[in-house]
Amino acid sequence: MFVDEAKILIQSGKGGNGCASFRREKYIPNGGPDGGDGGKGGDIIFVAVENLNTLADFRNRKTFKAENGRDGSGNNCSGKKGENLIIEVPVGTVIREAESNLVIIDMAYEGQQEVLLKGGKGGKGNQHYATSTMQIPQYAQRGQEGKALLIKLELKVLADVGLLGYPNAGKSTFLSRISNAKPKIASYPFTTIVPNLGVVNLSYGKTLVVADIPGLIDGAAEGIGLGHEFLKHLERTRVLIHLVDTAGVDGRDPVEDIENINRELELYSQELALLPQVIAANKMDLPDSELYYEELQKYCTEHQYELFPISAVTGQGIKELLNKVVQIRDTMDTEPVVFPREFFVEQSGTPEEGDGIYVECIEAHVYEITGVPIEKMLGYTNLESEKGFDFFQKFMRERGIIARLEELGIEEGDTVQVGGIAFEYYR
Numbered sequence: 095m096f097v098d099e100a101k102i103l104i105q106s107g108k109g110g111n112g113c114a115s116f117r118r119e120k121y122i123p124n125g126g127p128d129g130g131d132g133g134k135g136g137d138i139i140f141v142a143v144e145n146l147n148t149l150a151d152f153r154n155r156k157t158f159k160a161e162n163g164r165d166g167s168g169n170n171c172s173g174k175k176g177e178n179l180i181i182e183v184p185v186g187t188v189i190r191e192a193e194s195n196l197v198i199i200d201m202a203y204e205g206q207q208e209v210l211l212k213g214g215k216g217g218k219g220n221q222h223y224a225t226s227t228m229q230i231p232q233y234a235q236r237g238q239e240g241k242a243l244l245i246k247l248e249l250k251v252l253a254d255v256g257l258l259g260y261p262n263a264g265k266s267t268f269l270s271r272i273s274n275a276k277p278k279i280a281s282y283p284f285t286t287i288v289p290n291l292g293v294v295n296l297s298y299g300k301t302l303v304v305a306d307i308p309g310l311i312d313g314a315a316e317g318i319g320l321g322h323e324f325l326k327h328l329e330r331t332r333v334l335i336h337l338v339d340t341a342g343v344d345g346r347d348p349v350e351d352i353e354n355i356n357r358e359l360e361l362y363s364q365e366l367a368l369l370p371q372v373i374a375a376n377k378m379d380l381p382d383s384e385l386y387y388e389e390l391q392k393y394c395t396e397h398q399y400e401l402f403p404i405s406a407v408t409g410q411g412i413k414e415l416l417n418k419v420v421q422i423r424d425t426m427d428t429e430p431v432v433f434p435r436e437f438f439v440e441q442s443g444t445p446e447e448g449d450g451i452y453v454e455c456i457e458a459h460v461y462e463i464t465g466v467p468i469e470k471m472l473g474y475t476n477l478e479s480e481k482g483f484d485f486f487q488k489f490m491r492e493r494g495i496i497a498r499l500e501e502l503g504i505e506e507g508d509t510v511q512v513g514g515i516a517f518e519y520y521r
Contacts, residue, residue: 095250095496096323097148097149097150097152097153097249098148098248098250098326098327099149099150099246099247099248099249100149100152100153100246100247100251101192101244101245102152102155102157102158102244102245102249103156103158103242103243103244104138104157104159104210104211104242104243104245104521105138105157105159105211105240105241105242105243105429106135106137106138106160106211106213106214106240106241106242107134107135107136107137107159107160107161107162107163107176107210107213107214107219107240108135108162108213108214108239108240109131109132109133109134109135109163109213109214109215109216109234109235109237109238109239110131110132110134110135110162110163110164110165110166110173110174110176110216110237111132111165111173111216111234111236112129112130112131112132112165112166112216112217112218112219112220112222112234112235112236112237113129113131113132113165113166113167113168113171113219113234113443114127114129114219114220114231114232114233114234115126115127115129115167115168115219115220116168116230117130117168120450121203121242124338126221126224126229126230127219127220127221127222127223127224127225127231128168128169128170128219128221129166129167129168129170129219129220129234130164130166130167130168130169130171130173130219130221131168131172131216131218131219131222132164132165132166132172132173132216132217132219132235132237133163133164133165133166133172133174133175133176133216134175134176134213134214134215134216134417135160135162135163135175135176135213135214135215135237135238135240135327136160136162136163136175136176136177136178136179136213137178137179137209137211137212137213138160138178138179138181138208138209138210138211138275138334139156139178139179139180139181139207139208139209139383139395140180140182140183140189140199140201140207140208140210140296140360141181141182141205141206141207142181142182142183142184142185142186142187142201142202142203142204142205142206142207143182143183143184143185143204143205144184144185144204146182146183146184146185146186147291148184148249149183149187149247149249152247155492158179158181159179160176160177160178160179160213160240161176161177161178161179162215162237162240163175163213163214163237163426164176165237166216166219166234168272170219170221170441172216172219172411173216173329175216175431176213178213179287179354180229183201183249184201184205184207184249184362185200185201185202185204185206185252186202186249186250186251186252186330186452187247187248187249187250187254187432188200188201188202188247188248188249188250188433189201189202189208189210189246189247189248189253189439190194190244190245190246190247190248190501191243191244191245191246191437192244192245192246192467193244193484194437195246197433197434197435197437197438198210198431198435198436198437198439199233199300199435200433200434200435202252202330202430202431202433203430203516204443208378210243210245210439211240211241211243211439211485212242213362214237214238214239214240214241215218215237216237216238217234217235217236217237217238217320217379218234218235218469220232220233220234222235223386223472227303232515233344233513233515235441235469236462236513238464238465239273241439247460248326248392249355250327250329250330251305251327251330252303252330252430253291253303253304253327253330253331253334254302254303254304254331254333254334254423255302255303255304255305255331255332255334255335255419255423256305256307256327256328256333256334256335256369257304257306257334257335258302258328258334258335258337258355258371258491259307259337259338259339259351259355259376260309260337260338260339260346260355260408262339262344263305263337263338263339263341263351263376264337264339264376264377264406265307265337266290267407268306268335268337268374268376268404268406268412269290269292269304269306269324269407269438269499270292271406271407271412271500272292272294272304272412272416273292273293273294273304274367276319281314281435283411283436284424290305290306290468291303291304291305291306292305292306294303294416296416296417296420297492300420300424302416302420302423304335305327305328305331307325307328309325317485321510323466324365325358325359325362325363327361328366328369329363329365329366329433330430330431330433331369332369332370332422332423332426332427332431333369333370333371333372333419333422333426334350334369334370334371335371335372335374336355336372336373336374336399337374337406338352338373338374338376338390339351339376339377340375340376340377340378340385340386340387340390340403341377341378341380341381341382341383341385341386342382342384342385342386343377343380347386348375348386348388348390349393351392351468352373352393352453353446356371370403370422370426371399372399372400372415372418372419372422373390373394373399373400373401373402374402374404374415375390375401375403375404376404376405376406377403377405377406377407378403378404378411379405379407379408379410380408383403384497387403395481398511400418402415402418403415403445409473411484418423422470450465450466450467451463451464451465451467451468451493451495451498453495453502454502454505455496455502455504456511458493459500459505459507459508459509459510460509460511461499461504461508461509461510461511462510462511463495463510464511464513467493468489468493468495468512468513469513471486471489472512472513472515477515497510499519504519505519505521506518506520507519507521
């Protein structure tokens with residue numbers, strides 16, 4: 095089953111907690127702190143692989159979570175790191191932030207690896223907090239939480255050439271004639287409901303990757319029918335072959351068809367509308383093929399389109415058409431179109447306060463304060479002494495932490511956790 099869009103929740107692993115313990119051995123009754131550090135949480139890593147061509151694996155599984163880091167333990171034993179979670183996607187998958195639809199990363203290259211979410215850091219054991227004035231620290235650092243992000247995966251096929259045309263213009267037949275692709279072919283509209291890719295190996299060593307884009311209808315740019323789903327697969331192409339039915343099999347006028355589809359391209363994307371186009375006048379093997387051909391010739395001359403009379407059934411004119419397309423392709427940038435980054439994960443999630451201190455309500459009547467500055471302060475402050483506790487309170491006021499707690503609705507008697515220490519809040 096071809097699936098080109100999916101929405102999933104990804105979550106990196108939480109860091110393990112540091113351990114608060116003390117060395118206890120025979121003849122050493124008052125050993126120093128020996129709490130080990132917690133292990134780092136696992137990362138979420140995306141890898142682009144060539145042997146996938148659909149996002150069908152994401153239809154049923156919607157949540158992907160990396161492993162948490164293990165807690166540290168005594169005897170200076172660090173916790174084990176959480177395993178990274180590697181998620182494979184097809185080459186050409188664009189990863190977007192689901193709510194804003196902004197591009198996080200474009201997986202445009204085979205083997206490309208991207209760390210989308212980093213795991214939380216492991217907490218430090220109490221051995222790190224021992225000082226000359228506080229030799230028996232009773233607390234250890236908690237592991238940092240992992241990050242969660244709702245993302246949208248959007249597959250855009252990688253092709254040099256996109257085939258345009260109304261349903262029944264003959265695109266599937268054309269693709270099967272020039273390549274190893276085996277698209278479904280039948281005499282009714284919308285035979286093609288998913289993009290088909292074909293690799294064309296030309297006799298002089300050149301190769302073309304051609305995408306048969308499903309037939310468009312008027313209003314496609316506004317999402318009518320399956321417009322958006324189809325048009326997005328043209329966004330990486332460099333050249334467009336516009337197939338029209340010159341025999342009028344369905345009573346269509348090829349000039350009107352060209353103008354209608356080009357209008358849809360322009361409404362959807364100015365970049366698409368500016369791509370070089372060649373017009374392929376298909377079905378020239380049929381008796382009524384001259385019916386519209388003269389008018390089509392005149393139109394192409396006026397609009398500076400190169401016109402190639404062809405027959406997808408017999409192969410007439412196809413070699414000349416492909417030679418021209420290769421010539422155009424080779425004058426253009428050989429790098430695939432890559433969508434620039436618009437959303438930066440490292441700047442998302444829980445906003446960091448200006449001084450690097452986080453204040454949050456983690457459950458009813460329980461608040462937690464974390465961050466590098468407060469961890470450093472705890473490292474050189476003895477809270478068991480009156481002087482040390484006064485210094486701690488002053489630090490909390492001057493850094494605006496008390497004000498932040500009050501903004502969050504803290505009440506007298508609520509619990510505040512700081513660096514493994516819990517105390518009741520009183521004004």
